[in-house]
Amino acid sequence: MENNKEGTKEEPLLYIHQPKFKQPERKMQDSFLSEEITDTIDLEKIFPKEVEKKQSFTLPPIDSEKEIEVVQDIPKEKQEEIKKPINAADYFRRNTPSRKTWNLNLVTPFRDMSIKEKLEYLSGFPSSQQPFPCEFITEKQQYKGTLSKYENNRIFIKNLQGDMDEIDVKELQTIKILYKT
Structure with a gap:
């Protein structure tokens, strides 16, 4: 509604006002730490004793040559020092007894x-x-x-x-x- 008096204008009586709210902060975990568990692997259990332990890798071809595969013997000192890093989940899977059977009992009516x-x-x-x-x-x-x-x-x-x-x-x-x- 307008006021008929000269020089005075009123603002509209109803405003649709959107206040500026502060966004809430998220409190979530954004990082974690986990220790790597190193487990020594006995290579003699994996490989038979008769087979010599060898390390093999391929060299990329140089110009017109073919791929070259190089096989080296691993010294015994390094064989004992080889450690394979294992994550915690694999460690616990190996060391906990697994339940392979289901104990389902038939229910009589x-x-x-x-x-x-x-x-x-x-x-x-x-x-x-x-x-x-x-x-x-x-x-x-x-x-x-x-x-x-x-x-x-x-x-x-x-x-x-x-x-x-x-x-x-x-x-x-x-x-x-x-x-x-």
């Missing part, structure tokens, strides 16, 4: 387990994980709830209403997991 195995499985849940709701069937009654304790051939079931039921393991006929459908 819940319906194929015996009652004792089912009770051990259901009582083995950590406290942070909620156990599966199950149906515990005896000759006289069916109990629906979660297994809260299993000790001394007695089980304690917390039913869906929150009450505790106590059952003897010998009375159990089957245990079924209740699935939500």
